[in-house]
Amino acid sequence: GAVVSQHPSWVICKSGTSVKIECRSLDFQATTMFWYRQFPKQSLMLMATSNEGSKATYEQGVEKDKFLINHASLTLSTLTVTSAHPEDSSFYICSARDEEDPGLAGGGETQYFGPGTRLLVL
């Protein structure tokens, strides 16, 4: 299956600093990538949809100026948490849609997840 990587896997930072998280599709091209946040014992919460070559689409309640998303190529999307605060501590997970996946009816709907990035803001 398709492989998605994330870097870093762990990050600890001081309050007020910015943190960049990278999401890469390793063996396929992804026009669309998704950024999720997951707090302990809760389900995934979609933050934004990242579109290659255009602006990201943010979900209601997600501050676009705080969570900057850049999708500069078909294999890389980045999420930058600006001026991080302790309440931003969470598990950030990206996923990418393999639009040429032949395994599903209609193709392209499966999202493959990166391993996630744990952010701890002190």
Place this chain on the structure above:
Amino acid sequence: GQNIDQPTEMTATEGAIVQINCTYQTSGFNGLFWYQQHAGEAPTFLSYNVLDGLEEKGRFSSFLSRSKGYSYLLLKELQMKDSASYLCAAMDSNYQLIWGAGTKLIIKP
């Protein structure tokens, strides 16, 4: 509104069979996904149903009834490593995934 319901927690015995149910209400429908998530890890894809019926894949099977807005994940010959959360997600007309809160499955020896 859009909504996914699945049980919060289930317990089963090693070697047994367990069925995890999921009901959904979405604006349009483009398929139903099941993902497995071990504690501290990202979800991994298990199955996708867009047509009514049962899809079997090894020890795991997934069923869909679109008219009832209902799906289940069936796990056979349970192993201790199957202890995880199982996430149900329905894809709406905009190809957005609507996620359930997940079912934590506890396997006892």
